[in-house]
Structures are given as C-alpha cells and as structure tokens.
Amino acid sequence: MNERVSPIRQQAPWHLWLVGTLGLLWNSVGAFDYVMTQTRNEAYVERFEQLEALGGLPSWLVAFWALAVLGGALGALSLLLRKRFAVPVLLVSLLSMCVTAIHNFSSTSGLYETGGTGAGFVAVIFLIALGLWLYARTMAVRGVLSWDRGGARPLTPRANGPNS
Numbered sequence: 001m002n003e004r005v006s007p008i009r010q011q012a013p014w015h016l017w018l019v020g021t022l023g024l025l026w027n028s029v030g031a032f033d034y035v036m037t038q039t040r041n042e043a044y045v046e047r048f049e050q051l052e053a054l055g056g057l058p059s060w061l062v063a064f065w066a067l068a069v070l071g072g073a074l075g076a077l078s079l080l081l082r083k084r085f086a087v088p089v090l091l092v093s094l095l096s097m098c099v100t101a102i103h104n105f106s107s108t109s110g111l112y113e114t115g116g117t118g119a120g121f122v123a124v125i126f127l128i129a130l131g132l133w134l135y136a137r138t139m140a141v142r143g144v145l146s147w148d149r150g151g152a153r154p155l156t157p158r159a160n161g162p163n164s
Contacts, residue, residue: 011144016144023072024073024080027072027073027151053107065096066098067115068097069093071089072090075136079145082144083145083147084140084145084147087145089138093129094126097129101126105119
C-alpha cells in the first residue's frame, strides 16, 4: 500500500505572530497612504508638498506602487495565516518597491531629494520589505508555512486509486 502523506506543518514560533502583526500594521499604513493619495482625499493630501508630482506619475509607476504596498499587506496577512503564498507575494512587493524607488530617485519630478530624510525613509522601507521576505522564506523552509488550506495533515489513500 502506497500511502500519500503531505509534509507536517511545524508549530508556529511566537515571533511569527509578532513579525506578521508588525508587518501587517506597517504595510497597512502604506496601503492607506496609497488609497488616500489615489482618491485625492483633500484632508490627507493637502499635507504634501509634492502633490503636483504625485498627480503626474505615469500609470505604470502607480501600478508598481500599488503592487508594493498592497502586496506587502497581503503578504503579511498571508504570513499570519501561515500560508506559503506569503513568500512570492512579499517578493513581488519588494521588487515593486525597488522599481518605484529607482524611478523616483532618478526622475526630475522632485519626489525624493538626494540624501536627507527622503532617502533615509526609502532605505527603511527597503530594509523592512527585504526583512519580511527573508523571514517568510525562512519560515517556509522550516515548514511553518504551507500551501494547503487547513494545515498539513496526512492524506487518506484513494479508495479506487491505482494502488488500491
């Protein structure tokens, strides 16, 4: 008898909940910023000096911005749900963040000045995105995250399968 068994998912360490929760909170702020900026919420966007530059962003860049912030929030939520899906989603978020940062630093729109707090903040964003992706990848390798719906568990052999 050839019994199929899926890998058993490891118990979640305490730091998974801490990293996942902090990651979700951090990325939720980014997602909120994205939504408020794209909907031109007056009370929110009037605080920004670069409002004109934000309005003139190419649509492909806005799409990468959305992938970065919404992907980060979805990836952190997937991490809390212990889904291996977090790994590729957080990678897409990280790469999208890099695309937006490279464009914003190299453009003449004035979104980021060379040096100063803009560059420092982008570095923090990058390090957090990189850290979340590396953490999710490590948890996946250790068997804490899985692809299935309800956790890894032994599968019963097929009643009418070829090896029955």
